[in-house]
Amino acid sequence: MEATTDSRPDTSAAAQPEATVERGEVRFTVLTPRLVRMEWSADGVFRDGRTQIVVHRALDVPPFELSEDDHLLRIDTGHLRLRYEKGTGRFTAENLSVRVRHDGGHVTWRPGDTQARNLGGTYRTLDRYDGDTWQDGSKLPLEEGLIARDGWHLVDDTESFGLDDEGWVVERPAGERQDLYFFGYGLDYRAALSDFAAIAGPQPMPPRFVFGYWWSRYWNYADDELRTLGARFEKERIPLDVLVLDMDWHTTPGLSLRPGHEQKDVFGEASGWTGYTFNRSLFPDPEGFMRWAHGQNLRITLNLHPASGVMPHEEKYAAMAKALSWDTSTQAPIPFEGTSQPYMRALFDTILNPLEAQGVDFWWLDWQQWPESKAHPGLSNTWWLNHVFFTEMQRDGDRRGLIYHRWGGLGNHRYPIGFSGDSVISWTSLAYQPHFTAMASNVLYGYWSHDIGGHTFHKHIPRPERHLEPELYARWMQLGVFSPVLRTHSAKEPSLHKEPWHFGPPYGDAIFAAIRLRYQLAPYIYAAARHAYDTGVSLVRPMYYHWPEHEEAYAHPAQYMFGNDILVAPVTVPVGDDGTAPFPVWLPPGTWYSHDGAESYLGGGMLERTYTLEEIPIFVRPGSVLPLYPEGMRDLASVPDTIILQVFPGAEGHTALYDDDGATQGYQRGEFARTCVRSRRGDRAHRVHVDRMDGSYAGCPSRRRYVIELLDAGIPESVEVNGRRLRYSATPQPGTWLFDAAWLCVRVDLGLVSVHEQHDVVARFAPEHAPPKGLLHRMRRAADAVRYLKQVWGDISALPDEVNLAGQAARVLSYAVDEGDDQGRAERFTEAVQAFEARFAALPTSVEATPIDDAFKRGFADMLGR
Template sequence: MEATNDRQPLPGAAAWPEATIERGPARFTVLTPRLIRLEWSEDGSFRDIRTQVVVHRALDVPPFHIEEDDTTIEVDTGLLRLRYTKDTGRFTADNLSIVVRGPGLESTWHPGDVQKQNLGGTYRTLDRYDGDTWTDGSKLPLEEGLIARDGWHLVDDTQGFGIGDDGWVSEVPGGERQDWYFFGYGHDFRAALSDFAAISGPQPIPPRFVFGYWWSRYWNYSDEELRTLGARFEKERIPLDVLVLDMDWHTTPGLSLRPGHEHHDEFGEQSGWTGYTFNRSLFPHPKAFMRWARGENLHVTLNLHPASGVMPHEEKYDAMAKALSWDTSTNAPIPFEGASQPYMRALFDTILHPLEKEGVDFWWLDWQQWKESKKFPGLSNTWWLNHVFFTEMQRDDDRRGLIYHRWGGLGNHRYPIGFSGDSVIGWNSLAFQPHFTAMASNVLYGYWSHDIGGHTFRKEIPRPERHLEPELYARWMQLGVFSPVLRTHSAKEASLHKEPWHFGPPYGDAVFAAIRLRYQLAPYIYGAARDAYDTGMSLVRPMYYHWPEHEEAYTHPAQYMFGNDVLVAPVTTPVGADGTAKFPVWLPPGLWYSRDGAEAYDGGGVLERSYTLEEIPIFVRPGSVVPLYPEGMRNLSTVPDELILQVFPGDEGSTSLYDDDGRSQGYQRGEFARTCVRSRRGDRAHRVHIDAMDGDYTGRPSTRRYVVELLDAGIPESVEVNGEVLPYSAEPAPRTWLFDTAWLCIRIDLGSKLVSRPQDIVARFAPEHAIPRGLLHRMRRAGEAVHYLKQVWGDISALPDDVDLAGQAARVLAYAVEEGDDMGRAARFSEGVSEFEERFKGLPASVNATPIDDAFKQMFADLLGR
């Protein structure tokens, strides 16, 4: 059975009639070949409205086949075969079964079957967790995910609250009912997530600025202090997009917290946290402060704890009371109830929207102090307020919805982003967060934001001994680069600083490098956000999405795919005495390249490597085209007209560059553009083709400056763009190419081009001038080893000539490339490469012949061999 075309939309979230099979008190709805809704209702009534979890059921009806007699009915989609004994009451193991024919297995499910290998979902908060362990030793009670190695999952929506056409909550229907969604997918996990997104809604794309750097600290900042902080960011040339103001921005009469006492006590009703009026001792002129922030292209979010309602001291108390016809003569607080439509309408209209007009971009809903709504018992306050605040922002104008809050339960992926709470500072927390973030993708919650560097110290650590290890912070910032959101935060402790300039070399250098890399990767990350919207595949996703039949994909949870092309395994252990951290990484079958293209690895096993503080285990698929912004960005409020396309070695590859206005909901209406880029590499030529931009949106550029970088390449004999031969240049310049010997990279600057026209780039090679595999890796190892030797050897004047020359191989090769005419450039380069390879082979012997200590010789050899 299939749906017909050209039909009128259905009310609510109803499925097409052709998808439903109703037999008395039972109804089955075939939503996809892998997904069937199972309903039983004692009175024969079924609901078609939206619920917290399911908001859309009118999917294209897949083909399915029905066989039926007087007692049984079978529904077969090809991948699922449902069998039900009619008129036998509630669904049980005796009257219902579903055979799953999925990739990797075939199994039969019955109601009541216990799932044995669920791959995990997420949890509302990491407050006070040291890794996955709480202060009392208990483990994080993770919720189940949508996928399991069992090959099926059941979502029970029987007790889910309804969501009306006005977006407001409605009661759970009474009576005896069952409302289930059965997913049967085998090991096709990506299909399961896609099916769930189809009925539960996609992951929205956050505004572009969300993917920049967020500065946050629990501190009673004043207007002047924040301006000074912003000026320091500018002086240090550190990009910044979001400024987070914790709870001290507002007045808090009656607040009394012990020193070091956490203000995030779960569900404990504390007075003094709620506030909506700027503290004028800190912010004498809030509007002027907001104007300054806007002028600096900083997006501001303010912390809210709404549970105490609206207190009499608030500036907008009278306006709120008037909107609700509240008697102000008692001078009593207006009590909070998030599920009261009049209360929330008045709160938005009289208090929050006026603050937004002054400059607040979005709200940080820090906590609600009790678990459930008092008006609708069973309704999670966290889930509901996520829904209300996010949808209100979308209703107000064409802005994209955005909140900053904890996970509230299934369906909350529609309201990004998540605030994971006050994790404990330590290596355990750092080591757990990659796994925690990737697992959340199993419920489509793809936008967790963690307190980079951790929030608070373990309570048993005496206050004088509390300090943030610089190495730990640098590694945490590296994880932040490859996280959905890069946001630093910490407890209110005067000694707990995370400003990048607070750390000296080499830790500060690593922090600065991490922030710069984040901004360079912004176009790749933003494109992956669009993929998440389209497919249900989050930016950070577990390895088993792509390699479900490999056991190692399940046993290495600290590594993950970052988008489609990049594998990341953030180092989460401290360095040893040799200055490196051993960190094994499982590389899936196939060839993988390092982030700079310098090294190629054969996958299918565990790579045992050690990494210095500056190194992050990043691996890229062959042929990948990774879009980057140039260095020097200040924020993501606007995007540069230059785009770097890093093309990794490989026979062929492609990517689709994604663009939209970065702010509005237009991307949901088709207001966006894509540009397909294809790469093909052979022995004699490497061709990169950039299609004309397809699509339109407000602000679409008419031109773009493309810079194409061919990594791990030799010297070409010629470079052509649209058939025109470009000249070589020793310095970057439009419509030229150069060869960067420090990266072994051909850098082709196309200059400013019309995006409406395709561009065809061809680099032609002579096979005899191909570079040896791993050359750049050996050059860099030689440079590091020689640098080490000069630091530890007292008589560096006796350093052999070949050692010095090998240590500056990139410079020696650069002179070979730059001198002479075009015809001899490739030959000179090849000759220089051969000379370096001979020097590299002889380095151990050259150093062993010197009188240097044996321990230094061994360290030199170890650095060469890394």
């Protein structure tokens, strides 16, 4: 196999000579101020090559002090102070110690110390788990993470296999040895993750389409059914990027293997899952089907279970046998061995690459069989196959590597995307997945893909009673929006329909809204993927990355940060009789805004609120600038020329739009662009500065349409772009501004402008016309409450006129703003706001005076008070 490359251009395995201190049987390498490698080798021979975990050690040498005498060796980096008794051999608690200095004081580590407060890593699969509990009652055996509240972590690389220059497995060195990496970071968890990424490689950026919607179902789909499905997605105007075909795409006569040739799966059964030949009764023309899919801008991934080798019924059996000089006279299966270079080369050349040439975009590698390589005991088959398939794809031209497989252990973060397996359909599983996803960031595994909606029912539920609760699925889809990958999947159950149009209101409405929101957030998510590549900090990360000194950051694992600016706490409990679900959220210190900018909250404590099905607890840092795509996208195959910059209230804020070609490895070579956006808001003006684009890449646009949205705003006296005053327009038009009363948002449309020029937007306000705090929230509560009365009370003529007007406050405000001349617009807005506030304050009294049932009055009051 040809030489492979990891995710950075420079992947030198050996450290700089200046970073190493070698004394006989020991060698210490200072990699960063917080990371030191410690080796002992009985024969004095040390390993400089790549391993499964560590692929890069040629880092810039940090400053450190070395002092020694006949007895002691000391290394001091400022953060770490290492002490070793010379000539005493193997590392023990008696001869080696590392003292970690941090803001809270110091801690000392010695070999053999047990880590008491590790923050957890991840696990290979959630197969058959209900939350973190398996069907026999046992708990998920989570692996350790790289960070701990102890302030240090040790990675033992002694037993790792090596990787040669071609990326192929190398046996572990013989002889007695120790190869340890000590991370000392105190509470600076992000520094620890950055250090690990520096030596173990960054999280590669997946292709852009990965962040769209994936449709998957374990079902024996036929070509025509999938075309019908795609047409329905288009008719319903639901965006879609990936079609996942489970194992029924191929023929599977593997259960009829000749005696002595059966391969056993993890459950001890003969495996009939392996197959490489399209089932022509389902796909008469596979290439034609995939040509259709690509014409719809859909990517195709096929499920593989390679453990049974290549069997004689396969179309490519003869070609595979010829490549391996395999005797075909016996018609015996060609046995699988993933670490056999000839076998894997033949598998790619004769079977998989031709399928890719027909249209397969990437592989779902569903390994479920024996855990370790038979040729290299101790080498995880999951880990190894992730490595081989991903790097093979990277070698194929310049496209980005991409597989879809389970976690195999440290170092597997270099091979996204993860498949978490067949979780149980339950509220318990939904409640556990936010924690599981965020915790995986502690080992840089930032791209878990879960079966949204769950995969299979509890085994004790009788088949006639098996059905998917619409509310549970809608809430799971909302979690999917704020997950690394949005992919629905399910077992082969006729009752398990997850098509969005299968659900009526209000559940279908919530599902549609979730998918639309996911695509609007795509530029924010894609920029966060670049941030993960650059820093080691994943898109979904625990609260304690940002607030490590607060106990609450550890006590509420169901909430997390989604990128740098958004805090999410997906609702994972059903609604009560009042139609709302209580879901307390810990807000870190400072001010936070709701996702629509309607409400502000002072953090530093618990926010006790209830949420309707349509509501997701989403909170945004003040001053944040969120880049969004406009509604109506069909897929992420190409980006629109319009970018919405949603600016939240706050004195200052900034973001950087990130762009690359979305498909190649050019982003690793500097082929990308960033556009900095800064916001500054005062009492009389709000300025948003869009800088010129910095950088370039193939297909880089020369012009772009910027739409600036100033949330929670009043009516400006004027709006200027680059010193030119814009006119007001009641309808969206390039080169104008408007006021969206439904969002209390000033929307400035720059039109199509050059990305190579900077653009300055200034909205000037009179403080006396600023909207009162919480206005938008009150407007929406009033609208919801009046709508409720109309639904439950037949005689709406009993409602006073002031109640009806309060229920459509946004429309009343829009008429006040849009009609008349520019001179009195702010005054008319202020008068209309004051009239609404008077109506809102009088709503309880107005409704109480009507003959409406008391229960309905109480429901009305409850909705107003939320």
